[in-house]
Amino acid sequence: MKMRIKDFARLCGVSVRTLHYYDEIGLLSPSYVDDCSGYRFYDESSLLRMQEILFYRELDFSLKSINEILSSPNYNKEKALEKQKKLLILKKERLERLISAIDFSVKGENVMSFFDNSEFEKYKTEAKEKWGNTAAYDEYSEKSKDYSKEKYFSLAEGMDEIMKKFASCMKNDTDVNSAEVQNLVEKLQSYITENYYTCTKEILFGLGQMYVFDERFKGNIDKHAHGTAEYINKAIKIYCR
Numbered sequence: 001m002k003m004r005i006k007d008f009a010r011l012c013g014v015s016v017r018t019l020h021y022y023d024e025i026g027l028l029s030p031s032y033v034d035d036c037s038g039y040r041f042y043d044e045s046s047l048l049r050m051q052e053i054l055f056y057r058e059l060d061f062s063l064k065s066i067n068e069i070l071s072s073p074n075y076n077k078e079k080a081l082e083k084q085k086k087l088l089i090l091k092k093e094r095l096e097r098l099i100s101a102i103d104f105s106v107k108g109e110n111v112m113s114f115f116d117n118s119e120f121e122k123y124k125t126e127a128k129e130k131w132g133n134t135a136a137y138d139e140y141s142e143k144s145k146d147y148s149k150e151k152y153f154s155l156a157e158g159m160d161e162i163m164k165k166f167a168s169c170m171k172n173d174t175d176v177n178s179a180e181v182q183n184l185v186e187k188l189q190s191y192i193t194e195n196y197y198t199c200t201k202e203i204l205f206g207l208g209q210m211y212v213f214d215e216r217f218k219g220n221i222d223k224h225a226h227g228t229a230e231y232i233n234k235a236i237k238i239y240c241r
Contacts, residue, residue, distance in 0.1 A: 001044050005030070008042040012050050027067045028053060052077070055084050060216070072149060083223075090219045139197040155195050162188050166232050167224035176235040185232075185239040201240040208236035 009016045019040075022028040028049055030040035049070070056066045069075060147155075162184065169181050176182075185204075192199035192207075199207075211217050211229040221229040 001047075002032070002041045003043075005040040005042065008046065008050075011047070012054070014050075022053070022063075025063065025067065027063060027070075052080070055081075059084065059087050074149070074153060086223055087216070087219050090215065090222075143196065158191065158195075162191060163221050163228065163232070164224050166235070167228040170228055170231040171225055176231065177238055181235045182239055185235050188232075188236075189239075204236055205240045208233040208240075 003011070005016055005019055009019055019028070023030065023040075028046065031043040031046050032041040033039070034041070052070060053066055056069065061069070069080070165184055166181070169178075169184065174181055189199045189201075189204050192204075197203075211221055212233045218229040221232065
């Protein structure tokens with residue numbers, strides 16, 4: 001299969017300009033460019049890569065993040081598709097809740113609490129004001145400048161292990177006030193400080209809110225057990241008192 005750019009764009013539901021831009025940033029290049037005419041052609045491998053790009057775009061990943069993921073030497077397509085499926089299921093559940101809210105609204109019932117993002121917006125604004133372009137960001141930039149991709153993956157796995165332990169505590173009905181859970185919060189804070197930036201209690205509190213209100217963070221944490229993100233947030237609130 002070999003398609004000219006306009007046919008490929010029509011098949012994928014994107015514009016020709018989008019394909020030109022993807023080529024420019026190294027996200028998706030034509031499989032072949034005719035030296036004489038300059039025509040760009042795409043093949044089956046191009047279609048498969050575009051499919052992956054579109055999956056990630058549906059999950060609101062930035063083009064830069066998608067490029068980094070697909071270019072990683074450790075990228076595993078099968079595992080990535082499984083994770084994408086889980087995230088899409090979470091997105092589907094949210095849409096179903098929105099549909100239910102509309103049904104209640106049609107019946108004249110008050111559903112404004114469902115749409116109330118004021119608390120999330122408050123913490124997002126505070127986080128931007130307190131930590132955007134601050135010493136914490138500068139510290140992270142300096143500390144991570146020599147990190148290899150393997151290092152990033154290793155750190156991500158370490159963070160995932162901490163989240164897994166929180167999930168285990170939750171499934172065992174361990175009280176968030178317990179020494180075991182509070183020690184885990186302290187371990188989380190120390191891990192961030194050691195590998196990324198100095199995680200003050202103020203910053204930690206903001207992270208706890210983000211774990212709950214940011215769907216991507218919540219989905220990644222709740223993969224261990226539904227409700228883990230909220231459990232961690234409650235534990236962090238107690239720790240930060």
